[in-house]
Amino acid sequence: MDQIRELDLEELQVEEVDDSSDDDDLHATGYGGAGSTGELTFNTCLASLHTYLGEVEDTHGRMAFLEGGAILNLPLFYLEGVVLFPEATLPLRVIHPNFISAVEKALTQVDAPYTIGVVRVHRDPDNGRPRFATIGTTAEIRQYRRLEDGSLNVVTRGQQRFRLRRRGIDVEGAPCGEVQIIQEDQPLRTPCDALGKLTPLSNLRTHSLSRIQPSIASRPKLHQSRDEDNVSESNSEESFEGALSLTERRIHHSAVDSCYGYDIMDESTSSDDDKFLCLGSSSTSGRQSCKGEEIGGWKKMDFDQFRRVPRAFWPYWVYRMYDSYCLAERASDMWKKIVGASSMDALVRKPGLLSFYIASKIPVSESTRQELLEIDGISYRLRREIELLESVNLIRCKKCQTVIARRSDMLVMSSEGPLGAYVNPQGYVHEIMTLYSANGLALIGLPETEYSWFPGYAWTITDCVTCETQMGWLFTATNKKLKPRSFWGIRSSQVADDMQ
Template sequence: MEDDFIPESERLQIEQIRELESEELEIEEVDNEDLSDDDIRRGAAGASASNTYDTSLVALHSYLGEVDDTHNRMAFLDGGAVLTLPLFYLEGIVLFPEATLPLRVIFPNFITGVERAMRQADAPYTIGVVRVYRDSNSDRIRFSTTGTTAEIRQHRRLEDGSVNVVARGQQRFRLKRRLIDAEGAPCGEVQIIREDLPLRTPQEVVGKLRPLRNLQTNSICSAPSLNDSQLNHRSYEEGNDSDAMSEGSFESELSSAEKCLHRAALASCRPNVNDESMSSDEENFVQHSEFHPEMSQLDVYLRSMHSKHKTQSVHANPDVGKRTFSGLHRYKAKWEKRSIAHLRNVPAAFWPSWVYNMFDSYSLARKAADRWEQVVKAPSMEGLVMKPDLLSFYIASKIPISESKRQELLEIDGTSYRLRREIELLESFDKIQCKSCQTLIGRRSDMLIMSSDGPLGAYANPHGFVHEVMTLFKTNGVGVAGPPVKEFSWFPGYAWSVAECTTCGTHMGWHFSATRKKMRPRSFWGIRSSQILDDTN
């Protein structure tokens, strides 16, 4: 790759990486307990001026060597589209849209798949990625049916025939069937998933309205019944409305005749309600209200009642009609005091605002971002809060939980449902345990941010395998096996050693040690997400 095409910022990063890799190996063994709180905070935030490590270096995946930019940006495929793509099935990897996937392709059939992707016309530079896993009951290899397309952004073919690739997740798909093409490349017939638009509850729908409750007797508006604790639960966002008195307290001020009128007026909110308990007068009111769109619904009812009583007064005591009509006007005054606007809008807000917020993607995005910042201690997520769909994929791709839980997130359709599940996982996630023997090896408070991509990232090794690794500043029950090695280190300036569970001997990941005495943090651990036990519900 010619130096003239390298941006200045990337040129400086490459020089810094080369400088780190040229240093003599100066490993200083440091006990985890010797780390101060300041060291821990600096490592977790990755932003302190006194922290000598630049976390942006990791995201370059410089261990792959030089790669060429494909200069290709494919337009997104239509939801529902069916096409055949070269298929990469990776164990221990769950790829999400917008996430980076480094690949070192050394197997001939997958190299053929890369070559096919580079020249295909319907989806150029695009491959399909699905997770494979071993069935715990039968020990058979299984293929996930939901995967993600990935666009090849950078690649370089090496002298030994292998190919280095840096791809980026694009769109989710359903795997319809697997096949092998004429050249031996594994392929898959996939159908692009049609993503929903993030939902937002219109503010005028919720506002400060209270839920409509069933009336005790002869209910005309058949709304769901809620108890007082449900009505008042989580009203912190909307506050208390002084007009929103209970139905019982309002009706207690009315006479028997006025109660009947009140219930009939409520029926005007739902003119299509079919209720056997509706009287003939109320049916007459509902019918009239449909033909008087510019007239107050209560006025329509009052006029119809006035006309009826006026006719009756010809054959009865005139004073009775006057008293009845006077009662109607007294009721109308109480109605207006009650705020007729609330009653007209009640059917649009059967539930309190917190119920609507359970499905409002933007409210959920705010809550998920707050939980993420609490757990990961990451910088502000303000830039993604107004893009709930991207935020849901961002959190899912970086949340340090087991691969099976992350596959579950990938399979969820609907931004609001995915965000709700992520909030649950962020609130319940704490313990990190060995999948084989359930030994507690760490907690979420032990997490460390060593990459600008977050606490969990995907990295390729020289043998063609890709690992998703979460970084911790300390562990329990994990030991180092073997000497430190500088070559092919995912974290420039650190040497790696294999790390194993001291209880069962499972390969848990790697221990990374600084090659400079002044580097902070001086050491940390990289734990494979595929070896983490599911401890969340």
């Protein structure tokens, strides 16, 4: 708060934006992969505190997570241009009497205290009618304050996804609905037996032939000593097969037969199934690829390296494509490179939380964010986010497709990330992505300092030059100590879906 007061005491010194000089100065701060972050002097924690709402009181009540599948009635907030994710912060300025009643109901309800439901609403492009999403998120009221005029300032935090079963209005006029909490899945792991040391060849051969050639498989004491020494590995094979369905087991046996059937050779060749013979080569590459002792024109080779191969229904790399932890590590590495985030090891160990973390902050269009919210399955959500992180490049106006900025222009001005939700005095919530620089925008009116979402910066409305759609705001520093000197806040609801 002391830092905020210092900023307020500074004399307003809004300067005319010089794109050439400011761009050089801004890009030196290094977000989005350019330069060093040492140039940034703004305290990014201030934006995430939503200090423009004034003093708010903690509710001191923390709602336990609801059981998946639970059905309950909740007060609902229908927000245009906003998609709330679990663990994301959502500020609200509640002015309308019906929604004030909804908050008051949430503060006193017994089955889900301090909890409201948030549902995205958008306009049908053909007829302009409102369309309500079927998937929303519960939000816990963490802080609130009642003002003298009866309105409420509220800070909430997303908790759990839900399916909207029906909606309506209660006797007090508060919007409400019946919702069902979505049961989130567990992170997918590659099966522990998908890659490992294969059961000894003699065991596999005997197991295979017992189904195909009973007379051969019944030869006594063929590899009795070897089987006894490797009983633990045989048990591992049996436990692995036991986890497969009947169809998968049949295909697995077929694969084993095809891999090892050709290798049934005369017992006089070798009594030790850890070794096999391969044709030697006079070339250097041949000698390097077939390590072992040379015997005549043949080489004896260690068979262990061929045991560490896939022995599950699918190859190992297929499992890794949907392994939640592998995907989480890949997504976090890409996220750190794009936004310059610090270590994310704690989130990588919790892929579900990481998938919601990235989804709530990735600077994409509103409809794409709703798509991410509706995806069931941690691995599928992470795969979609990786695809977006790889492909997102251009930020365009939704109406006229004018290119506004590029991914390299992204700037993190909040500890919440490059995209966050903010509310204006009239109660409209805007999700904005912050950028170093932007093109094709016109400034409307004079800079204003009142109710600024970023303490120490004045805001000016900006429209698209081509179609005159209100795209967001230009924020300019009110004192010379703050860096960057200026930046842009673009509304995600006005960004086109196609960002390539």
